[in-house]
Amino acid sequence: MQRLACTERGDWRSTAEQCGFDFHTIDGERYWDERAYYAFTLDQIEHQIEQPTSEIDAMCLELVAHAIEDERTLRRLKIPEAFWPLISESWYRDDASLYGRLDLSYDGRGPPKLLEYNADTPTSIFETAVFQWTWLEQAIERQIVPAHADQFNSIHERLIEAWKKLGQGRHLHLAGMTESSEDAGTLAYLEDAARQAGLATTGIDIEDIGWRDDGNFVDLDERTIELAFKLYPWEWMFHDAFGARLIKAPTRWIEPPWKAVLSNKGILALLWEMFPGHPNLLPAYFEDDFLRAQAALFARGRQCRAGLRRRHACEAGRAIWRRGFCAPGAGAAAEFFRSIPGAWELADRPHPLRALNPRGREPDHRQQFAVLAARHPVKTLSASRSPSTARPR
């Protein structure tokens, strides 16, 4: 994997705005950055990102199957007990997932490591699927990149196919916090793809969803919400005013309730417990477990220094893994990785397609979207992002 500097298109801002990408600059800082791209070999894409992505996904599904049968695990994840039936019913009903994004630390040499799984409300899919592709086409045309450059990118087509399977003739509502231009843009793109898949759609702000006394959620036109995509996290829905009504309402949600397990950062610790030493995982612990392990280390004199180092790393990682979870390896890992490839899970298939430029040592909420591209016979991509709210993405 190489980071290659290149010339940016002089008209990229107007190009972005013409296609609805109006959040290319957030809080005065550029989010989209095409002054460099990342080049991968085909082997890196297929064997070092795609294959591990499948493996991580399989581990995650095994974790969900375990969690919904184990109250202790759900308690450790701090998922409210009232919603356990909602989660397990959606799992056993096999409610389908549309997508998710695995953020990996990867330097092109060792195996990629899972930093976090944005399983519930991932953004940046428009930038990845569309604008990154536009960049490649124009960059080739303007001789910014070699004519044989390619991009491992079929998200747009697969998204449309996924909507066809998920829709099944039902009307689709797409809900989120539409005051955020980034969220509105993501919803707009997903709605566009759904319409291309033949679905009838309605966009609605999450707070505009209403409740009718026949037990259905409804939109502003009092249409029953049968199938809804939500760019709004389960953990917030559980605690909001309508949270308790989720349990009996017949609405099918995308992402489904069982994704509430995987969007929880505590899965990093659970995965490490279930698959200790796995090459695609970083050591991660629940805070209490970590402190107990640390106490044991301190008790053994010689290993005290190791304990101190790990505690330091854990504290560094706490900025990422909040609420009682920490990943001691993460802070150190992010220190030397220059990009964070985002590997998408789309309709249960892996698809690597995004890179982030960390501004500091740790992945945070102010990362840029960097283009991923591929040189012949490699693959290339590019882009950048910086979420404007604290919502999990």
Place this chain on the structure above:
Amino acid sequence: MKRSRRVVLTMMGTAAAGAVSMSFVPRSGCGPGLTVVPGMDGKPYCRATYGGFGGAPHRFHGHGHGHAHGGG
């Protein structure tokens, strides 16, 4: 991959943005605590800023009786 693919948007972008439901992009002009959102008639209207899932004042609906303002 590029030779066989074409990414087309049918709604997003300047050509179509005003014609379909993608009128999400926020506009100003409502004053403090309010925001402009598209109404069902396609015209913008002002409403209170974010209240979460079930957080809007018109959130309860009687079956077949239209909106029940104020939350019943």
